[in-house]
Amino acid sequence: MDIITNIAQGFIGWFTTGGETFTGWVTNIIPQIVCLLTFMNSIIKLVGEEKVERTAQKFTKYALLRYTIFPMLALLFLANPMGYSLGRFLDEKYKPAYFDAFAAFAHPVTGLFPHANAGELFVYMGIAQGLQQAGYELGGLAVRYFIVGLIVALFRGVITEKIYFHLTKADD
Amino acid sequence: MAYRNIKITKGADGFGGPLIIEPTETRNKVLCVTGQTISPVAKKIAEMTGCELVDGFSTTVPDEQVAVAVVNCGGTARCGVYPRKKILTVNVEPVGAVGPLAQYITPDLYVSDVKESNLSYTDESAASAATVSADNQPKTKEEAKQEVAAAQEGQKQNLVTRIGVGVGHVVNKFFAAGRDSIDMVIRNILPFMAFTSTLLGIIQASGLGNVIANTISPFCSTLPGMILISFICGLPFLSPILGPGAVIAQVVGTLLGAEIAKGNIPAQYALPALFAINAQVGCDFIPVGLSLAEAEPETIEMGVPAVLYSRVITGPLAVVVAYLFSFGLF
Numbered sequence: 001m002d003i004i005t006n007i008a009q010g011f012i013g014w015f016t017t018g019g020e021t022f023t024g025w026v027t028n029i030i031p032q033i034v035c036l037l038t039f040m041n042s043i044i045k046l047v048g049e050e051k052v053e054r055t056a057q058k059f060t061k062y063a064l065l066r067y068t069i070f071p072m073l074a075l076l077f078l079a080n081p082m083g084y085s086l087g088r089f090l091d092e093k094y095k096p097a098y099f100d101a102f103a104a105f106a107h108p109v110t111g112l113f114p115h116a117n118a119g120e121l122f123v124y125m126g127i128a129q130g131l132q133q134a135g136y137e138l139g140g141l142a143v144r145y146f147i148v149g150l151i152v153a154l155f156r157g158v159i160t161e162k163i164y165f166h167l168t169k170a171d172d
Numbered sequence: 173m174a175y176r177n178i179k180i181t182k183g184a185d186g187f188g189g190p191l192i193i194e195p196t197e198t199r200n201k202v203l204c205v206t207g208q209t210i211s212p213v214a215k216k217i218a219e220m221t222g223c224e225l226v227d228g229f230s231t232t233v234p235d236e237q238v239a240v241a242v243v244n245c246g247g248t249a250r251c252g253v254y255p256r257k258k259i260l261t262v263n264v265e266p267v268g269a270v271g272p273l274a275q276y277i278t279p280d281l282y283v284s285d286v287k288e289s290n291l292s293y294t295d296e297s298a299a300s301a302a303t304v305s306a307d308n309q310p311k312t313k314e315e316a317k318q319e320v321a322a323a324q325e326g327q328k329q330n331l332v333t334r335i336g337v338g339v340g341h342v343v344n345k346f347f348a349a350g351r352d353s354i355d356m357v358i359r360n361i362l363p364f365m366a367f368t369s370t371l372l373g374i375i376q377a378s379g380l381g382n383v384i385a386n387t388i389s390p391f392c393s394t395l396p397g398m399i400l401i402s403f404i405c406g407l408p409f410l411s412p413i414l415g416p417g418a419v420i421a422q423v424v425g426t427l428l429g430a431e432i433a434k435g436n437i438p439a440q441y442a443l444p445a446l447f448a449i450n451a452q453v454g455c456d457f458i459p460v461g462l463s464l465a466e467a468e469p470e471t472i473e474m475g476v477p478a479v480l481y482s483r484v485i486t487g488p489l490a491v492v493v494a495y496l497f498s499f500g501l502f
Contacts, residue, residue: 010377018373025365033361034353041349045266046342049184081457087465095467096458096475100482103454103461104490107418107446115353119360122368122422123450127442130429136439140501144443148497152447152490159486164478 029125033114040115044077052077057089066094067101067157068150074102075109080117096164101157108149111142175200175222177294180240182283185266189283192294193221193260195239201226203233203254206244206264209333213264214242216288235259244340255281262286265344270351364419368426375427384427389436392428395495398441398448399488406451406487408480415456424449443498444491451487455480 044052056073059065074083087098107123109116124145128138175195182189202221204214205228217240218225226233228241240260245251245267252273254261258281266285269277283290375381391397405414414420428445431437437445454461458479462472 014374014377015370016373017377018370021372022365022369025369026362029365030357030361034357037353037356038346038350041352042346045185045345045349081461081464084461084464085466087462087467090465092468092471095462095465095471096478098465099454099458099461099475100479100486103457104486107421107450107453118356119364120418120422121361122364123418123425124446126368126422126425126427126429127432127446128429129426130432131439131442133429133433134435134439136502141442144494144497144501145446148443148447148490148494151493152486155489156482156486160478160482163482164475167474167478 025129029121029129033118033121037115037118040076040113044115047077049078053086053089056086060090060094063158063161064154066090067097067154071098071102071105071153072109072150075105075116076113079115080106080120083116093164093168094161097157097161100160101153104156105149105153108145108152111138111145176220178217178220179292179294180217180262180283180286181290181292183266183285183287183290186263186283186285186290187266187268188277188279188281189286191240191260191262191281191283193217193240195221195223199237199239200224201233201237201239203228203238203241203259205229205241209330209337211242211244211264213262213286213288213291216291217242217262220291220293244337244344251282251284252276265341266348267344364422368423371423372426372430376430381430385431385434385436388427389431392431392437392441392445392448395444395491398444398491398495402448402451402487402491403484405449406483408477408484411452411455411480411483412458413456414452415454418450418453421450421453439502440498443501444494447487447490447494451483451490455483 052073056070056077059070059073070086071083074086077083078086083102084099087095087102090098106117107120110118110121110124111128114121124142128141131141132138177192177194180189180191180193200223202214202218202223202225204210204225206214210225210227214225217223221239223239235257238254238259240262241254242262242264243251243254244264251261251263251265251267251270255278256273256276261277261282263282263284264286268284269275269282375384391401405411425446428437428449432439432442458476459472462475467475
């Protein structure tokens with residue numbers, strides 16, 4: 001009987017640990033996220049999709065902007081996954097590269113702007129939580145993640161563009 | 173009076189529709205329930221269909237005479253009341269199937285965030301012909317004067333109301349934004365937290381955590397180890413499998429976070445690790461993402477391998493760049 005009791009207690013113990021983690025996340029992460037999400041969602045609704053589309057189109061001409069500012073605006077104002085739809089303003093041959101740049105930036109954006117990809121926060125949040133527990137400030141990491149994200153988006157866009165041109169033998 | 177059928181589609185942030193409005197001899201009223209002022213959308217609908225416009229705040233009409241109801245509801249009652257009565261409903265606010273009557277708000281009865289540009293005749297050619305002929309008719313001076321006077325009068329009368337409507341409009345948007353946030357928390361964030369914290373609890377309490385700490389942590393504590401991880405995640409036959417919902421990247425991120433908290437992985441490796449575990453980002457989504465961008469089938473056919481091959485190069489490259497940027501972080 002004691003053995004069964006011990007096993008049962010051990011079994012329940014697993015979920016006590018899980019429950020503590022869950023409570024920690026809910027109280028530490030959710031209140032801030034809810035307010036931030038609401039604020040950013042309000043701004044997006046007030047600005048309106050058409051204005052964002054009109055502005056974003058100005059950044060499609062040069063590769064430097066096409067794979068940095070353009071996907072950034074798409075993520076900040078249309079978020080994942082609807083931001084992919086801004087690709088329709090690009091020439092057909094640039095669409096795969098835009099996809100890659102957008103995807104590359106879809107997580108780095110969440111450090112500073114979680115609303116842009118609120119369904120997939122824990123790539124960043126998982127690691128950030130660990131750092132916080134170890135006593136580090138997160139600001140520096142979030143900013144650098146954002147900047148490196150833009151750089152990665154740029155070279156993913158450029159390299160994927162080259163590979164796509166190579167595959168299709170298209171002209172540059 | 174000849175009635176015309178029109179089609180109403182949803183606006184950019186809207187829900188439901190498209191609705192086809194087909195007025196008949198008995199069902200020929202546009203019921204406008206938008207407070208003190210008549211919505212321009214309701215006016216336009218009445219104009220286009222040839223129906224009679226009725227202000228729902230000053231008079232009532234029997235339900236069976238209503239061809240379509242126009243409301244400006246932020247998501248509490250009105251947007252559900254008319255669909256519940258099986259009356260076609262147009263909401264000028266961007267509100268989906270929400271509120272206490274949410275279950276009655278269905279796309280075949282309801283369309284939202286409707287602006288004047290969302291209205292069109294079902295027979296488009298005839299419509300353009302009709303507007304052209306109307307424009308060509310020269311206006312008499314009297315008519316023009318009357319129109320100007322009417323417009324000015326409308327503005328004066330409505331100043332206070334306009335401020336009210338403007339404030340209401342902004343508040344409605346904030347409210348909708350709050351609802352979206354809570355929806356996101358309940359649908360995506362909380363379920364992920366539930367699943368991952370359970371998993372973490374089991375891993376930590378069962379001793380599996382130590383195994384991970386001893387096997388994976390060393391890889392994440394060196395640059396070559398992380399480059400290797402990103403290379404594996406970016407392999408063209410693995411990346412689409414690892415991608416869906418970023419679940420794997422998120423779980424691995426959380427596990428690494430736990431190791432960083434315990435000091436098994438040095439903090440300065442956090443930034444490169446974020447890229448190492450995520451070389452596969454979006455690889456499950458390429459065809460869908462490209463079709464969202466309205467790409468041609470041929471583009472998708474060659475675009476998928478282009479992105480997949482690119483990741484083998486850009487995955488490790490991202491780790492290196494992140495590594496260089498991590499100097500001086502902690």
